[in-house]
Amino acid sequence: MSATLKVVRPGLFDTVQDFGRIGFMALGMPTAGAMDRIALSLANALVGNPLGTAAIEIGVMGPDLLVEADSVRIALVGPLSPSLIDGQDAQPKPIESDRSHLLKRGQILRVGMIEGSSTAYLAIAGGLAIPMFMGSLSTYSRAGVGGFDGRKLAAGDVLPLARENAPAGNERKLGAPFDYGKGPIRVVWGPQDDYFSAKGRKTFIESDYKVSKEADRMGIRLDGPVIEHAKGADIISDGIGPGAIQVPGAGLPIVLLGDRQTVGGYSKIATVASVDLPRFGRLLPGQTVRFEAITVEEAEKLRRDQEVRLKSAIAGFQTARPPGGIDLVKLYEENLIDGVVF
């Protein structure tokens, strides 16, 4: 019998994402991939998966998923208030986010709304049984490729699971919420900062910018003071890296993210440091950001420090005990010490 999760009610923009489709930008293929690689990594680690295993990226509001497997272990990471429904007509019971849960056949997982972030993740122990496309499971919906049928999840979709049953083991939870950092978003000048006047660069770095409604997986358009060009907005197209901040003729910045096009013809004033891309990928319309310029060397170091913090967050996972339940791992470790055999 096949194990599946069935979408009984879709969320707003739920797509399958991993670390992205790597190696095909030269053919015009965007990388796509998780908007928040930190939360994807944590969700996977909570269920015992390799960090880049494809999971469901929740956009703003998540789906209701019916468990059609004897058991499945999932983990939700993000500011969510999920609940579990034990069967038809049963009342939803709140469950915790930032931890793993063991779900049984017939239960419905209600992922619910994300509060204060645009993005959260649902990882499944063992992952999804979906064929890769060009080496990745990331959905790129503009071309209708990758992930589940190349699109966001819809009512009635049946997601095949790689495992028939949940692997044995305890439930785990985050020791503390991951610190994404506060304050200005760090950027590195370039590739075309010389296309802007000194005044334009000052405006960019000293102003508050508001996330507009035009924010999706491709990029986020910002509202705020107009940035002055010195050599014009148009360039001969060149490559667009993750977090590139392009400024078209109207002078308002657009930050390009996972589903960004591979090349483009607008001058790019700066690039979001990779350490702050996960934070950027969580922004909601109406939120305000400010930018701070750092050097490439500083950005590289911040990123490496963040990877170390991610590793220690994973090493610091705690066993999540059900109320009144026992901590099997702890008991086992104590047994080894005490030499008591039950």
Next chain:
Amino acid sequence: MSVRYLSCGDTAFTVEFGNEISPVINGQVMALHAAIGKAKAAGQLPGVVETVPTMRSLMVTYDPVSTTRAELLPEIEALIARGLKADGKTRQVTIPCCYDGEEFAPDLKEVAKATKKTPEQVIEAHLNSAFKVYVLGFMPGLAYIAGLDPSLYLPRRSQPRVRLPRSTVAIAMDMTTIYPFESPGGWHLIGRTPLMMFDQRQPQPVFLAPGDSVTFQRIDRKTYDRMAQEAERDTLDWKKLVKP
């Protein structure tokens, strides 16, 4: 050779060979793209993820957790210093194209009028152009193919179309292109190929690659219909059309 290194944050940098569109500059871009690919295949340049060639520059992406820009730049400079020669492995690609009728070539008459040619002369000039794929982008598989006969140079249409069919062959400025998906577009539509520029079923879903030499081959409507059906059923013999 004056090469500029442009910063693209801490995960990429762009090697810019010039600020103009020329075959010489693009040749250098493609040679470095190939040289880095070769070095990577030989286990060198650890931490380099991929390279993105455009008309005049090459973006190199890297993993800042396993390397740094300061480590990579001297390696890239050494590759350039060793001399950038095209590896001579240009693929020769033939693209069958049907130029017949309003449906496939709605702009052919207008192009003829604007270039003071007959429609037949426009087709002839397109067939005789020595095309080369400069860059892919904008959407997966969309190739900017330069080398159009100069007598056909036209600006883009003042009124772009909202929707045009997949596999439409179009021209604008000094280039030709083939739309991989049904999409909007502002170029002049002069034909249609039975080939798909992006086909999920293929092991290599994108048909063209940067550096390819391209020639168009005229086919009639009957041949188009047969080949389009074969392409649809995935029974078309692609290999005949691509010479390595």
